[in-house]
Amino acid sequence: MLTIGNLARKTGTKVQTIRYYEQIGLMPEPGRTDGGQRRYGNAELDRLAFIRHARQLGFSLEAILELLDLSDHPDRPCHEADTIARRQLKQVEQRLARLEALRTELKRMVHECSGGQTADCRVLEVLRDHSECLTEHDEIGA
Amino acid sequence: MLTIGNLARKTGTKVQTIRYYEQIGLMPEPGRTDGGQRRYGNAELDRLAFIRHARQLGFSLEAILELLDLSDHPDRPCHEADTIARRQLKQVEQRLARLEALRTELKRMVHECSGGQTADCRVLEVLRDHSECLTEHDEIGA
DNA sequence: TTTACACCCTCAAGCAACTAGAGGTTCAAC
DNA sequence: GTTGAACCTCTAGTTGCTTGAGGGTGTAAA
Numbered sequence: 001m002l003t004i005g006n007l008a009r010k011t012g013t014k015v016q017t018i019r020y021y022e023q024i025g026l027m028p029e030p031g032r033t034d035g036g037q038r039r040y041g042n043a044e045l046d047r048l049a050f051i052r053h054a055r056q057l058g059f060s061l062e063a064i065l066e067l068l069d070l071s072d073h074p075d076r077p078c079h080e081a082d083t084i085a086r087r088q089l090k091q092v093e094q095r096l097a098r099l100e101a102l103r104t105e106l107k108r109m110v111h112e113c114s115g116g117q118t119a120d121c122r123v124l125e126v127l128r129d130h131s132e133c134l135t136e137h138d139e140i141g142a
Numbered sequence: 143m144l145t146i147g148n149l150a151r152k153t154g155t156k157v158q159t160i161r162y163y164e165q166i167g168l169m170p171e172p173g174r175t176d177g178g179q180r181r182y183g184n185a186e187l188d189r190l191a192f193i194r195h196a197r198q199l200g201f202s203l204e205a206i207l208e209l210l211d212l213s214d215h216p217d218r219p220c221h222e223a224d225t226i227a228r229r230q231l232k233q234v235e236q237r238l239a240r241l242e243a244l245r246t247e248l249k250r251m252v253h254e255c256s257g258g259q260t261a262d263c264r265v266l267e268v269l270r271d272h273s274e275c276l277t278e279h280d281e282i283g284a
Numbered sequence: 285t286t287t288a289c290a291c292c293c294t295c296a297a298g299c300a301a302c303t304a305g306a307g308g309t310t311c312a313a314c
Numbered sequence: 315g316t317t318g319a320a321c322c323t324c325t326a327g328t329t330g331c332t333t334g335a336g337g338g339t340g341t342a343a344a
Contacts, residue, residue, distance in 0.1 A: 003311095005320060015321085020302060035310045037321055046270070054269050058244055061301070067269065070260045078263040082255040085265045089248040096241050099234055102200055106231040113224045118212045121220040123227045127209065128188070130195050145340095147291065157292085162331060177339045179292055203330070 002040040011048045018048065026051060026061060026068075059088055144182040153190045160190065168193060168203060168210075201230055 008015045021027040027048060030038045047068070054064045063084050070081050105126075112122040150157045163169040169190060172180045189210070196206045205226050212223045247268075254264040 003320075014303075016303065017301085019323095024301090033310080033321095035321085037310065050269050055301090057247060057269075067266065070263070071266050071270070074260050076260050078255060078260050078265075081260060081263045081265040082252060085248060085252050085255070089245065089252055092241055092245050092248060096238065096245065099238050099241065103231065103234050103238065105199060106227060106234060110224060110227050110231055113220060113227070118216050118218050118220050118223060121212070121223050123220075123223040124209065124213050127192050127196050127199075128213070130191070145291075156332080158333080159331065161293095166330090175292095175339080177292085179339065197330090 002045065004038045004040070007040045007045060007048065010045060011052050013048060013052055021048070021051065024061070026065060057088070058092060059084075063088065144187065146180045146182070149182045149187060149190065152187060153194050155190060155194055163190070163193065166203070168207060199230070200234060201226070205230065 004015050004018055008018060030040050030044060032038060051064055066084055067081060109123045109126050118124060146157050146160055150160055172182050172186060174180060193206055208226055209223060251265045251268050260266060
């Protein structure tokens, strides 16, 4: 039986995050000691490891809930999980494309900065006038 | 004189976002009509365009505030703006590296999915066991 | 002039996915 | 029995907005 702190250590999660997952229904309500402290078994350890791993791969908590449901029903067809993974891959590739455009633009800004006064600063100048951009970029909040 | 709606249209911003920027002090309090509606001039248009452009390049609102301060003081040395831009570039490059690792892993997952039942699904299997990953990835919330 | 209607206003709450802190209790070792 | 780390709940904060309720304004046509 694991305390919440040990579970946290084993999965690289923060204690508060585990409690948060419980609160939103992603993790089950575990057993408790007489004093009211949470105690976890191997099933919960596996589930949390799954969740953390999927998070590391960029899946949203909502997508993870779907994946966990699929995982709980081994008789269901596989293509749903595949669809979720493909959707995720597509998102990652879109983000990559946008970030690459941003890198190009930022590199150009930084490269051209002469190190004088802000009056002649390329960084500020580029920000002032979008038309100077060589690449299209419309990324917000990625 | 522009209404908030026209300013929004010209800059590709939502009306509520402009009011939000005003609330947090990123945009100045504009003049008002007798009836209390906001009216904007060219200075505000330029400032908002600057903000939006910097957001598209991934700068945080906090960084943008710094950049705007620098922009308001053309006599100050330029290297501060350069530092902010370099910091941003570094962040973008870190994100790119992690996303590339994720893409590799996701591609592998999707590629190996046989399309049978979830019991044999590679996608779920990989998520269950991190040790199957070929690449290190520790991206969360990027 | 009145009426229509798009646009504007404020305030409050909600979103993702946590994180941090206050103030108090329990567990396990010594 | 006492210490002290680890646990508990609850609330609020983070970033960068978005959504909604409930109402007021501005302008143009009838």
